[in-house]
Amino acid sequence: MFLTYLRRELRRRRKAALVVALGLALGIGLVITVSSVAAGMRDAQDEVLHSLYGVGTDLTVSKEADESDGGPQTFRIGPGEDGEDSTETDDRLMPLGGFQHLDASAVDDVAAQDGVDTAVGALALNDIEFKGDFRQGRIAGGAGGQAAPGQGGPGGGAGDGEGGPRIEGGGADIDVDSFTVTGVDVTRQDVGPLSSSRISDGATFGKNDTDALKAVVDSAYAKDEGLKTGDKITIKGKKFEVVGIATADTGAATANVYIPLQRAQQLSDADLEDKVSTIYVKADSSEDIPAVKDAIDENVAGASVTSASDLAEQVSGNLSTASNLATNIGRWLSVVVLVAAFLLAGLLTMSAVGRRVREFGTLKALGWRSGRVVRQVMGEAFVNGILGGVLGIALGIAGAYVVTAVAPTLDASVGPASDAPEGAVLRGPQKMLDEATTSVEVALQAPVTLSVIALAVALAAAGGLIAGCFGGWRAARLRPADALRRVE
């Protein structure tokens, strides 16, 4: 009787049922879409963090730079001493700005802390090569004077003597070539900068390649420079064989070129023997991360420990903005729409009960208990809710599909970004901070997970039951005599 009555009533009042269901569907669909977008934001942030950290890395340890560090770099480059046209180069392997360096022994100190599974060091460097073609200027001018060679240099050009001797021609074309180099611990590559990339061609370092002249090159950089496995790449005058091409999981690599840590330490111009810039830490379990962070902070002098959650707070750019929108405005919008949908469903159900006063009064006169009538009303509302849930899930999946299909690109920047105005010439610490900032672009996906679907079903059921409670409350209060009297 319950099911027959329920089925017939829903069929008879399908327009009203559809209005209630659509109201709920709108709220539930919005919740699904917003939840999916928020999940996509989290995934995107995870991708960003993984690209910076490497999969499997839970913490990074570094030493923040002092304001006094990183003054202007000085390069000595000029024409040859013989005064002839010449090509001069200066190749520097400098520390990548933003951090002081830790002693390599700090890696062992960190590894010795309770809850640490693995700790590996890495050294981030910047290879800058200046290459200048110098042309000598000629002294000209004076009354019928013979032109004579004169010193030219960068910015040299025509002299401005009026009648006196002047320098004509001369100058220099200077190319600056720069790429980032990271020294990696070849014995533990599952944690550290290379763990966020996969080897798409060739091979990675062997465990015995601690001092090898081998390099793994990021695929994007390799493409730009036309590098492939077997080629040679010059770093600080040393020729490294490209043994592998690494493709970053998110398209944003930690460095352009990876070389063995020991080699990086030896080649650096900044006397970085036995130094690392970052220690990558993997904890025994995710629950241990806060305790490990505290232990390193306390026991390793000068260490600055960053966890994924810390880093997530530093993420800026439109990914951060969109994420905030999704989590804040989106969440509240969903809540408001959902509450409105629940209220609408409740009021419509109450109204429907109001139109069925005689019906319910008659059933009560026939001996139906209030509970039985309420159960009937709630059953109908519950099915409406489920129908709304199904429609809402369809709407939500459609919304998430659209977001995924459009796949808006979000950029994220992580790091101590400089606050200098755009176009300003950065020097010293500001320049180092700017260099330490890493930008990653990710395409937003909106994955609809089973948990989101389960949430939608729960909301649908809750919406139906809340609406049913409204209607049931009204039905329960009906006294049969009043109900029958009203239609006389």
Next chain:
Amino acid sequence: MYQLTGVTKRYQRGKEAIDALAGVDLTIADGDQLVVRGPTGGGKSTLLQLLGGLDRATSGTVSLDGTDLGGLSEAALTRVRAATIGFVFQSFNLIPTLSAQENVETALAPLGVKAAERARRAAEALESVGLAERLTHLPGELSGGQQQRVAIARALVKQPKVLLADEPTGNLDEDTRDDIVGLLEGLWKELGLTYVLVTHDSSIAKRAPRLAVIRKGRLKVTEREAA
């Protein structure tokens, strides 16, 4: 047997108190028929609602087989309605989405009768009112007279002790009215029911062996020989 003693039912309309029933004393023996007549608003339906346990008296007692209906809990009163009393209403009050057979079954649902048994008894009840061929018809597919027959089958399917009919012919034409009145009287006699019929139809009242006229809440009962 019904025993009403000093029954008053007072409604409050704003500041004005209206006595729909004022000190009514009445006895209806088992198997008796009572026709209640009176003007609109005279208190006929109120009396029927008190007899049917749909409402409670403001003062006085309404007892059925020695049980004061006013003293019963809502749940107990509901059980009395479910098992003992059958109602027939002027507007038929059928559930529009249920078939004739399912409408009749609604009277058996609160008694815990199993589905198959419900269906069988509902079909028999409809057959007894001449609607064996209309089991699956919705109320909207039936004439007024047929709908009232379904309502009568619904009232009687649970084999009640009491049948209360509130203007059962009020919405029917004359021919159909006579059919329905004849059907109800036949069932009353056949089943030995206590039968209370509320009507303002004088032709029906004339045929009643016992007539109660109610005006401004006051009841006057006239006993006469059956026609």
